[in-house]
Amino acid sequence: xxxxxxxxxxxxxxxxxxxxxxxxxxxPKYYAALAVLIAVTxxxxxxxxxxxAYGIGMAGKNRPSFWGLYITTFVFWIGISHAGTLISAIxxxxxxxxxxxxxxxxxxxxxxxxxxxxxxxxxxLGRAWLFYWMVPYPNSRYxxxxxxxxxxxxxxxxxxxxxxxxxxxxxxxxxxxxxARDKATGWRKKMYRILALGWRGTEREWLRLEKAISxxxxxxxxxxxxxxxxxxxxxxxxxxxxxxSTIFGPYFVVGAIFSGIAALLIAMVLIRKYFKLERxxxxxxxxxxxxxxxxxxxxxxxxxxxxxxxxxxxxxxxEMPVFWSKISGRFAPLFWLMVVCNFIIPFPILAIRKLRTIxxxxxxxxxxxxxxxxxxxxxxxxTLTHPFLPYNYGTYWPSVTEACIAGGTLGLFxxxxxxxxxxxxxxxxxxxxxxxxxxxxxxxxxxxxxxxxSVPGDVxxxx
Amino acid sequence: MAQTCLVKFTEHTQARMAVRRLIQEGIDPKSMExxxxxxxHGESIVPDNDSTKLRTWALSGATIGLLGxxxxxxxxxxxYPLVKGGMxxxxxxxxxxxxxxxxxxxxxxxxxxGLLVELRLPNFKNLPYDASVVDGGIVxxxxxxxASRPVVERALSASGATRVNWV
Numbered sequence: 199x200x201x202x203x204x205x206x207x208x209x210x211x212x213x214x215x216x217x218x219x220x221x222x223x224x225x226p227k228y229y230a231a232l233a234v235l236i237a238v239t240x241x242x243x244x245x246x247x248x249x250x251a252y253g254i255g256m257a258g259k260n261r262p263s264f265w266g267l268y269i270t271t272f273v274f275w276i277g278i279s280h281a282g283t284l285i286s287a288i289x290x291x292x293x294x295x296x297x298x299x300x301x302x303x304x305x306x307x308x309x310x311x312x313x314x315x316x317x318x319x320x321x322x323l324g325r326a327w328l329f330y331w332m333v334p335y336p337n338s339r340y341x342x343x344x345x346x347x348x349x350x351x352x353x354x355x356x357x358x359x360x361x362x363x364x365x366x367x368x369x370x371x372x373x374x375x376x377x378a379r380d381k382a383t384g385w386r387k388k389m390y391r392i393l394a395l396g397w398r399g400t401e402r403e404w405l406r407l408e409k410a411i412s413x414x415x416x417x418x419x420x421x422x423x424x425x426x427x428x429x430x431x432x433x434x435x436x437x438x439x440x441x442x443s444t445i446f447g448p449y450f451v452v453g454a455i456f457s458g459i460a461a462l463l464i465a466m467v468l469i470r471k472y473f474k475l476e477r478x479x480x481x482x483x484x485x486x487x488x489x490x491x492x493x494x495x496x497x498x499x500x501x502x503x504x505x506x507x508x509x510x511x512x513x514x515x516x517e518m519p520v521f522w523s524k525i526s527g528r529f530a531p532l533f534w535l536m537v538v539c540n541f542i543i544p545f546p547i548l549a550i551r552k553l554r555t556i557x558x559x560x561x562x563x564x565x566x567x568x569x570x571x572x573x574x575x576x577x578x579x580x581t582l583t584h585p586f587l588p589y590n591y592g593t594y595w596p597s598v599t600e601a602c603i604a605g606g607t608l609g610l611f612x613x614x615x616x617x618x619x620x621x622x623x624x625x626x627x628x629x630x631x632x633x634x635x636x637x638x639x640x641x642x643x644x645x646x647x648x649x650x651x652s653v654p655g656d657v658x659x660x661x
Numbered sequence: 662m663a664q665t666c667l668v669k670f671t672e673h674t675q676a677r678m679a680v681r682r683l684i685q686e687g688i689d690p691k692s693m694e695x696x697x698x699x700x701x702h703g704e705s706i707v708p709d710n711d712s713t714k715l716r717t718w719a720l721s722g723a724t725i726g727l728l729g730x731x732x733x734x735x736x737x738x739x740x741y742p743l744v745k746g747g748m749x750x751x752x753x754x755x756x757x758x759x760x761x762x763x764x765x766x767x768x769x770x771x772x773x774x775g776l777l778v779e780l781r782l783p784n785f786k787n788l789p790y791d792a793s794v795v796d797g798g799i800v801x802x803x804x805x806x807x808a809s810r811p812v813v814e815r816a817l818s819a820s821g822a823t824r825v826n827w828v
Contacts, residue, residue: 209796209797210698210795210796210797211796211797214795214796334733334737336737340740340741341741342737342738342740342741343737344745345733345734345737345738345755345756345759346738346745346746346748346752346755350759351755351758351759351762354758354759354762354763355758355762357766358762358763358765358766358769361766361769361770362765362766362769365769365770365772365773369773369776373698376795377698377795380792380795381795391785392783395777395782395783395784396782396783396784396785396786396788397782398694398696398788398790398794399696399697399698399794399795400694400695400696401694401695401696401697401701401705401706401707402694402707402780403780404697404699404700404701405700405705405711405713406713406715406776406779406780407700407776407780408700409713409715409716410715410772410773410775410776413715413716413719413768413772414769414772417719417765417768417769417772418769420765421762421765421769424761424762424765428758628698628699628700631698631699631797632699632700635699636702
């Protein structure tokens with residue numbers, strides 16, 4: 199008979215060693231990957247430099263399609279940013295115990311996706327160096343920015359979300375920075391000493407930190423929802439065919455959470471493998487998130503179906519060319535690829551328990567990211583190339599500069615995430631320790647006799 | 662001369678017992694601090710440690726943000742009244758949106774500032790600390806006059822302290 203392995207019950211020392219290990223040990227693979235990422239990111243800035251030097255015409259934007267890959271990728275990254283903070287906040291508010299190994303990975307995604315996404319409105323500007331004109335202060339004629347412009351709403355909403363997300367990421371990191379301070383040597387010790395702010399782990403500090411985190415979790419949920427709703431209003435507040443929709447707000451929020459969870463799952467699979475964190479990121483964490491992803495896939499399909507059905511049934515003259523260009527026209531291959539990537543492939547993988555393995559979840563999540571990028575593209579470009587008056591119809595094809603900048607930001611995002619993973623534990627140390635304590639006390643109080651049990655994971659914080 | 666002793670425990674119940682005994686012996690609870698690598702749930706070990714005004718901080722920040730956002734979007738529009746897109750000079754939707762976001766921003770920033778003020782962080786002074794805290798130890802720091810040292814040691818040894826250091 200196969201022997202059941204003993205449950206993993208690490209001591210605090212072991213948890214510190216496991217989770218701080220990747221910070222202090224850096225192998226050649228890391229440097230090789232870093233070099234590739236720096237090269238890809240460098241491509242973004244070289245292409246942007248050419249665009250600044252030779253003009254916005256390098257970006258391939260022309261009548262009637264003034265928004266192309268830049269705004270597509272902007273909406274995509276803002277969507278990705280929804281996973282982290284929103285999911286982490288919801289799981290904290292409902293006190294889901296399995297959240298513990300996930301929250302840090304998720305919150306970091308939000309911060310870096312927002313940093314990456316918020317570059318695009320600046321890149322998209324003809325004279326990017328004047329972007330500070332959006333900052334609310336009066337110019338020499340005492341003229342203030344136009345707050346009635348959705349661009350200003352974006353600016354204020356994204357900055358609020360970024361400030362909230364960075365704060366929400368940093369607060370739970372303070373105790374971990376103190377652990378790193380006590381374990382590190384040399385320049386790292388100095389750096390962690392500053393980042394830990396003098397944290398000592400007193401009862402008074404813990405009580406206030408937990409209170410602050412719970413207040414922040416409550417604040418960040420409505421902010422996250424508002425941000426993507428406001429991004430959707432960039433489109434819905436115009437009078438363009440297939441944009442002026444009352445469900446665009448929730449449709450965008452659902453799509454954002456959908457793509458965000460997919461990005462989180464991909465990040466978790468990679469972190470688990472390359473940082474050897476198999477004992478902390480358990481199959482049950484992937485399974486739970488995959489179920490959430492399945493629910494979001496169904497919701498996304500429902501919203502998409504509703505959006506297209508109502509347009510088709512309405513049969514309005516300006517909308518039908520856009521509709522048919524997606525269903526059976528020029529954009530049809532991309533449209534049907536989107537449906538395959540967002541629903542046809544992920545649905546069975548995520549719905550059938552036997553298929554819901556970590557490699558298959560990784561595959562489904564990758565498909566979803568491709569599908570969601572296509573969804574953003576298909577919202578923007580077909581409408582712009584089919585405005586109200588047929589003689590204004592046009593075509594759109596991205597330029598090399600545009601493709602380099604839009605594609606290269608994937609490298610920028612991964613680079614930021616990669617660097618972060620080298621200076622902060624990607625799993626919250628104190629939350630894991632707290633989880634083990636909570637689980638242990640729960641077992642002790644409910645089943646005193648089961649303490650010596652050998653059922654795997656019986657005191658794991660995930661359960 | 663006042664001295665501080667650092668006492669290490671393995672369980673928070675021992676620290677709780679030690680604090681209770683020290684209070685019975687007449688040591689001021691304000692001179693005691695319990696340090697741990699994770700939050701200790703339940704009733705606070707050192708009395709009166711759990712009162713916080715962070716909610717008030719957040720609400721105050723939200724109020725300031727609300728007033729700031731409202732003023733920004735209305736006064737600036739009235740300051741230079743241009744009709745834009747056929748909308749009223751002070752458009753309720755715009756004012757609502759900007760006010761909402763600045764309210765939230767105010768609450769976020771005030772919560773952060775409130776936390777730092779209440780905890781007096783950052784603080785890089787050499788306060789009583791034992792690095793074994795991060796490896797799971799529960800450390801009690803007690804500040805007391807030298808005359809009270811025997812009383813403190815007696816109370817601590819009866820509570821299961823594994824290590825007592827005077828600093």
